[in-house]
Amino acid sequence: MLGGTYPPGEPLSEIFLAQQFDVSRTPVREALKQLERESLIEIRPKVGTYVREPTKREIVELFQLKEGLEGMAAGLMARRGRTPSLEFLEKNVKASEAASVAHDSERYAQLVHEFHWALVNGSDNTKLVEHYRLLMNQLAFHRLVLKTVENPRRISASSGEHRLVLQMIQDKDHFGAEAAMRNHVYASARELLGGGRNS
Amino acid sequence: MLGGTYPPGEPLSEIFLAQQFDVSRTPVREALKQLERESLIEIRPKVGTYVREPTKREIVELFQLKEGLEGMAAGLMARRGRTPSLEFLEKNVKASEAASVAHDSERYAQLVHEFHWALVNGSDNTKLVEHYRLLMNQLAFHRLVLKTVENPRRISASSGEHRLVLQMIQDKDHFGAEAAMRNHVYASARELLGGGRNS
DNA sequence: CCGCTATTCCTTGCATACAAGAACACTACG
DNA sequence: CGTAGTGTTCTTGTATGCAAGGAATAGCGG
Numbered sequence A, B: 001m002l003g004g005t006y007p008p009g010e011p012l013s014e015i016f017l018a019q020q021f022d023v024s025r026t027p028v029r030e031a032l033k034q035l036e037r038e039s040l041i042e043i044r045p046k047v048g049t050y051v052r053e054p055t056k057r058e059i060v061e062l063f064q065l066k067e068g069l070e071g072m073a074a075g076l077m078a079r080r081g082r083t084p085s086l087e088f089l090e091k092n093v094k095a096s097e098a099a100s101v102a103h104d105s106e107r108y109a110q111l112v113h114e115f116h117w118a119l120v121n122g123s124d125n126t127k128l129v130e131h132y133r134l135l136m137n138q139l140a141f142h143r144l145v146l147k148t149v150e151n152p153r154r155i156s157a158s159s160g161e162h163r164l165v166l167q168m169i170q171d172k173d174h175f176g177a178e179a180a181m182r183n184h185v186y187a188s189a190r191e192l193l194g195g196g197r198n199s
Numbered sequence C: 001c002c003g004c005t006a007t008t009c010c011t012t013g014c015a016t017a018c019a020a021g022a023a024c025a026c027t028a029c030g
Numbered sequence D: 001c002g003t004a005g006t007g008t009t010c011t012t013g014t015a016t017g018c019a020a021g022g023a024a025t026a027g028c029g030g
Helices: A014-021 A025-037 A056-078 A084-101 A105-122 A126-140 A152-170 A174-193 B014-021 B025-037 B056-078 B084-101 B105-122 B126-140 B152-170 B174-193
Strands: A041-044 A048-051 B041-044 B048-051
Touching: A014 A025, A025 A041, A025 B025, A056 A105, A056 A126, A056 A152, A056 A174, A056 B056, A056 B126, A084 A105, A084 A152, A105 A126, A105 A152, A126 B056, A126 B126, A152 A174, B014 B025, B025 B041, B056 B105, B056 B126, B056 B152, B056 B174, B084 B105, B084 B152, B105 B126, B105 B152, B152 B174
Parallel strands: none
Antiparallel strands: A041 A048, B041 B048
């Protein structure tokens, strides 16, 4: 629904959105209620509905969760042996390394996105996938995350970390895979947030 | 809302619930939509609304998630030093051990519940708490979990595991705390589900 | 007696009218 | 000129009527 971008803090009246999508207020209200449960908007009763601005602390918390969930996924995937997800990951890492040496940061960003999702899906745990989707919904629409890291050094390091995670999964080292993935997510978050583990 | 127990598979008509709570269908519908998002019920359009029965696989997946999230929480809490949550945990473990030797399984079950929640809250990560709450909502209403384990041997072992987790947190060993908590959750789940890591 | 078909009843989905409350602007008074 | 009071207008919350679709059942034909 909110495919585009509404500025944070902007009021979203139900009647306005209803006219936008040419429906009544009822389905709009249902959608807004969902978005409120996902912490994407804030509905103040009898006052108005506003696009929510995540606090810095929340961003840090979300990245901590991301680290834990993706680490879990890596560990679970490492126990599974050869799967279509693993083959996809292998091709993805190869393509990432190619994009890295070619300095094609846009393509690399896309491949990174696919890598993380393939890994989570590869965990073969639908509940984990569902929680991860919720988590990413909160992070994805934040402009902080949208600015793709274009630092060539970071891209090269990130690519190496991806390969390390892949290697651990191939070796069925679930312990190492989880650690490697956590380290990778932590490093990426640190790059985005500017260092410092706690707020 | 669903404080009580509706049998799984039972149809829940909106109009019936509306009469039950003496409100119109609109707020009932909103509540049901939320419960559907939490996978507690299933709304088949133009057909009916039914209490959802989690599959065995989903139960296993949820326990895997529980293991990961509670492990995360233990690790995060171990980094925090002395907090009110830690003091609460210390008192809780003492009380648990007392209940264990007294074979008061009912009191022990209550203390276990408080232990897990105190630990998650002690992580000081509101997003983690929120995801954990969602997770437990799916598990709590399942009768499988409600049958408190009354095996004295398991109670004794569980109590010891709680103390070990507490010890690791006191020692600020976040790595050990996470491992100990994971092991505890895994052992408890195994007791409930009857062994076997995968379905 | 069995199978097919049409109809009726039930459900949820949507649109709209009304109610309640909060914020804001305007006015009157100190 | 400042401030308190009041009225208007906006918002969301709720109730209700209607529409659409699926399922079960009754009726009919073989």
